[in-house]
Amino acid sequence: MFATFGKKYKATALISVGLLSALPLAVSPAHAAGDLLVAPTRIVLDGRRGTEVILNNIGNEEATYRISLELRRMNKNGKLEEVSEEAVNEKETAIRNIIRYAPRRVTLPPNQPQSIRIGVNSLQEVPDGEYRAHMLFRAIPRVTPVTQSADENKGVQIQLNPIYGVTIPIIVRKGKLEATAALANPRVETDEEGNPVFRVDMSRQGNGSVFGEIRVTTAGAKEPIVFRGIAVYPELDSRIVTLPLTSESVGRLKGPVTVGYYMPIEDGGALLAEVKALVN
Numbered sequence: 001m002f003a004t005f006g007k008k009y010k011a012t013a014l015i016s017v018g019l020l021s022a023l024p025l026a027v028s029p030a031h032a033a034g035d036l037l038v039a040p041t042r043i044v045l046d047g048r049r050g051t052e053v054i055l056n057n058i059g060n061e062e063a064t065y066r067i068s069l070e071l072r073r074m075n076k077n078g079k080l081e082e083v084s085e086e087a088v089n090e091k092e093t094a095i096r097n098i099i100r101y102a103p104r105r106v107t108l109p110p111n112q113p114q115s116i117r118i119g120v121n122s123l124q125e126v127p128d129g130e131y132r133a134h135m136l137f138r139a140i141p142r143v144t145p146v147t148q149s150a151d152e153n154k155g156v157q158i159q160l161n162p163i164y165g166v167t168i169p170i171i172v173r174k175g176k177l178e179a180t181a182a183l184a185n186p187r188v189e190t191d192e193e194g195n196p197v198f199r200v201d202m203s204r205q206g207n208g209s210v211f212g213e214i215r216v217t218t219a220g221a222k223e224p225i226v227f228r229g230i231a232v233y234p235e236l237d238s239r240i241v242t243l244p245l246t247s248e249s250v251g252r253l254k255g256p257v258t259v260g261y262y263m264p265i266e267d268g269g270a271l272l273a274e275v276k277a278l279v280n
Contacts, residue, residue, distance in 0.1 A: 035057055035058050035059025035060075035061075035063055035139070036055060036056075036057065036058070036063070036065060036137060036139060036165075036166055037055070037056040037057075037058050038053060038054070038055055038056075038137055038166045038168060039053070039054050039056075040053070040168070041168050041229070042168060042169055042171075042211070042229075043118065043135075043168065043169070043170050043171065044171045044172075044173065045118070045120050045170070045171070045172050045173070046172070046173050046174070047120045047122075047123045047172065047174060050117060050118055050119035050120065051118050052115040052116060052117055052118065053115070053116045053118060053135070053168070054113050054114070054115055054116075055106065055108065055113065055114045055115075055116060055137060056108075056111070056112070056113045056114075057108035057109065057110055057111065057112055058110075058111065059110055060110050061110065062107060062108065062109050062110070063107070063108055063139055063140075064105065064106070064107040064108075064139070064140040065105070065106055065107075065108070065137050065138060065139055065140065066104065066105050066137075066138050066140055067101065067103070067104050067105065067106070067116055067135065067136070067137055067138075068104070068135070068136050068138070069095075069096065069099060069101075069133045069134070069135055069136070069170075070082060070133065070134045070135075070136050070167070071083040071088060071092045071095075071096075071133060071134070072134045072167075073233070073235050074231075074232070074233045074235060074236055074239065075236075075239075076236070076238070076239050076240060077239065077240055077242065078239050078240065078241060078242065080134065080167075091129065091131055092133075094126050094131055095131040095132060095133045095172065096133065097121060098120055098121050098123065098126065098131055098172055099118065099119075099120060099121075099133055099170055099172065100118070100119045100120070100121055101116055101117060101118045101119070101135070102116070102117055103116065105140075116135075118135075118170065120172055123172070123174045126174060127174075128174050128175025128176075128177075128207075129173075129174060129175065129177070129207060129234075130171060130172070130173050130177055130207065130208050130209060130234055131171070131172040131173075131174075132169055132170065132171045132172070132209075132233065133169075133170050134167045134168065134169050134170065135167065135168050135169075135170050136165055136166075136167050137165055137166045137167075137168075138165035139165060169231075171209070173208065177206070177207050177208035178206045178207065178208060179204055179205065179206030179207070179208040179209060179210050179234075180204070180205045180206055180210075180272070180273075181202060181203065181204050181210045181232065181261055181272045181273040182202070182203045182204075182273050182275075183200055183201070183202055183259055183261055183273045183274065183275040184200070184201045184202075184203070184275060185199075185200065185201045185277070186198070186199070186200040186216075186257060186259045186275060186277045186279060187199050187200075187279060188245070188250065188253050188279055188280075191242065195244065195245075196244075196245040196247075196250045197242050197243060197244055197245055198216065198225075198227075198242075198243045198245050198249075198253060199240055199241065199242050199243070200214070200240075200241050200259055200275070201238065201239075201240055201241075202230075202232055202238060202239055202240075202241050202261070202273075203232075203237060203238040204232040204234075204236065204237060204238065205237070207234065208234060209231055209232060209233045209234055210231065210232050210261075210272060211229075211230070211231040211263075211264070212230060212261055212262050212263045212264055212272060213226055213227060213228040213229070213230060213261075213262055213264065214226070214227045214230050214241065214243070214259060214260070214261055214262075215227075215259075215260045215262060216253065216257055216258070216259050217257065217258040217259075217260070218252045218253060218254075218255070218256075218257050219255055219256055219257075221252055224260075225249050225252065225253070227241075227243045228264075230261070253279050254279060254280070255278065255279065256276065256277070256278055256279075257276070257277055257278075257279050258274065258275075258276050259274065259275050259276075259277070260273070260274045261273040261274070
């Protein structure tokens with residue numbers, strides 16, 4: 001089944017701590033790291049109007065965050081790897097000039113939301129296609145003075161503060177884009193740390209990315225096992241999807257299974273790909 005793009009995205013309301021923000025896209029769940037909450041977690045724009053991302057400091061102290069754009073590519077295992085300046089291609093160069101956003105640095109008291117406005121410059125000079133950058137929201141650590149210990153044997157005391165951040169994709173589409181997806185070889189394996197995982201091979205064809213959720217239906221179960229936020233970006237024709245399993249879901253994934261890949265409910269929920277298999 002085709003996933004067809006180029007349509008106007010439905011305006012959806014996002015409510016965050018009393019702040020109402022109309023967004024021209026489907027709202028995806030919020031993502032948290034440290035004391036920072038970001039929503040939505042994925043943005044798609046067609047150049048006709050902008051949108052907003054809401055940051056919220058859910059910690060107990062004032063915090064400062066820096067907002068920047070990064071270039072990342074998906075590898076065969078679904079990991080997003082940074083692109084070096086020497087390897088930047090034409091589309092990645094273009095997206096830096098396409099996306100505009102403000103502010104680029106915010107300081108938030110506890111439980112204080114802040115909107116980051118995101119817009120698109122003119123797309124007339126770029127070919128039809130899908131362009132993507134990743135917006136990074138990074139906490140700026142407080143400056144902690146180095147102190148001399150009262151115990152002469154301990155010397156100078158240094159306090160290390162972790163730096164955390166949240167990254168979300170910003171996708172800009174021009175023209176009518178289409179993409180198809182296919183699934184193959186679902187299986188239960190263990191990862192490098194010995195934890196059980198569900199894996200399935202996913203392929204993509206066309207000039208756009210695919211994004212949706214995987215639903216695994218097993219015999220005798222009333223509800224499927226659902227994994228959301230699964231994407232294959234245009235730089236890849238295929239990838240291995242690796243999904244963590246609980247002990248309960250491992251027990252369910254024995255015998256015949258049906259694995260379906262669906263568009264998000266807010267985008268219609270259409271079935272994009274399906275495979276049936278016997279999992280041992």
